[in-house]
Amino acid sequence: MSVVNNDGIFPLLTPDYILAFQFSNWYPSFARVSPKSAIIRPLGKDFKHYLESDSIFVPEGSEDVAVESTISDDDDGGEHDDTTTTEEHFSFPELDERIRSVIREYKAVFPKLNFSSPKDASWVLPASSPLRCTSPADVYLLLKSSDFITHDLTIESVFVDCKTDDLPNYELELVLRKWYPVDHSREVRCFVRNDILVGISQRDTNFYDFMINLEIQRTIRTTVYNLWEEIVRPNWTFSQKDYVIDLLLTRDLSSGHIIDLNPYAPCTDPLLFTYEELHEVLSKANQDTTASWTFLPELRVIDSPLHPAATLNIPAYRHNRVPIEALTLSEGRNIVEFSEVWQQEVARAVREDN
Structure with a gap:
């Protein structure tokens, strides 16, 4: 049912033990000494599918600006270039409104899922206020750009160290924590x-x-x-x-x-x-x-700049950071515009390679 690792170095790792650290399970006991947070669930399979889908983009209607269709009015479904691909479209109007409601109360939020937070995707939002989300699109794009949160998407990865076939029910949850600068x-x-x-x-x-x-x-x-x-x-x-x-x-x-x-x-x-x-x-x-x-x-503690574990002047999560081309393309654009331009650049690069 469970595993003892390395001669007792770790405790028994059971599904019940792992679930004790799901945010919705521990937070109520410590809410008075923890940043204010809202838990949204259930999220539905379509939201999970969005997080697992290819490329980085935001669902329709999630940004607080008008989003124009990329399909022209005279598009009659005729012949297309061979490089055209069928894009998936997602829209979560009810979830958008719940997120907006929390943002109105908190002013700004930092999202996470059941266990993991998207700290590795801090490059997506302004460096002056890292991980600060003020719209549903910010929340979605931060999660969509993160490798860390993939741990929470499947029951197999959540309970990977539990050597049992008897896995409990597992429901994805979105956590919105009140954002504030952290020292x-x-x-x-x-x-x-x-x-x-x-x-x-x-x-x-x-x-x-x-x-x-x-x-x-x-x-x-x-x-x-x-x-x-x-x-x-x-x-x-x-x-x-x-x-x-x-x-x-x-x-x-x-x-x-x-x-x-x-x-x-x-x-x-x-x-x-x-x-x-x-x-x-x-x-x-x-x-x-x-x-x-x-x-x-x-x-x-890190007691010297020469400490072997010191990472001074080395960007955090540097292996997860975006290419410099993305930073250049994002300059002066909002999230929706950046997402569209980035996809166009990726498609152009594919055509050139072919």
């Missing part, structure tokens, strides 16, 4: 195994000089431990006490907000730790029967 230097990832906070890692792998201050490090460790002890631990209701928490600390580092909860599993990046190292901490805790384990866990 990535205050993001941390926290690892809890067997109800013990075993480690804290800086989440953004850039060097921040304030992070090397030992007093600040102790403040972060104390704040994270208190947040876990007072808020996360008593409100985590799933039977397995193994999870990974993403936190955004406040400017004064005295408190924080829960950004996400992830499974303690190979699919979750351990960042500046390895899972083997975290397992060693757990083993020491289990062996020390005299310890109360109200200690401050280890915090790992």
Whole structure:
């Protein structure tokens, strides 16, 4: 029914355990300490089909501008160039209106699906306000341009580490989170195994000089431990006490907000730790029967620009970034215009290759 990975380094990975980290399952318990969010479901098979379809384009009617047809009035279905392809057309008027309603309330949103967010597609929207969506078209294009969200589209990929044929029902959901600027230097990832906070890692792998201050490090460790002890631990209701928490600390580092909860599993990046190292901490805790384990866990940070994990001046998700030609074509155009021009350029390139 489930699998134990690497001699107990990971907990039992069952479908029920994985589903505990679906946004709609954990968010209600932590809504008061997490950014305001709206969950939209069911989405329907046509929306999933849109996300899985080829090329990047927005559904008809999703942009807050008039969209002109690419078919002329005198098109009578006669002969066409051999290079003409049949394009799929999608329209989600009810979903558009639900998205617009949330945007009216939140002013701007950042979308995600059940588990994954499209951070790798930040190039689609202005760099001055990354991932900020103010129309349904923004939401769709951000999701459509992401490789990360494909994990959430099939039941097989969601439960890939669960060695069982007895898979539960799985329904795609769209999450719209209230957008606001994020200071990535205050993001941390926290690892809890067997109800013990075993480690804290800086989440953004850039060097921040304030992070090397030992007093600040102790403040972060104390704040994270208190947040876990007072808020996360008593409100985590799933039977397995193994999870990974993403936190955004406040400017004064005295408190924080829960950004996400992830499974303690190979699919979750351990960042500046390895899972083997975290397992060693757990083993020491289990062996020390005299310890109360109200200690401050280890915090790992990028302590130098030369740190081997530092990515200063290297674009995040650089393997997912768009070609420079797309950036050039997008200049001065809205999303619908960019989508149309980009498809025309792709078709032109195919014709030239042929």
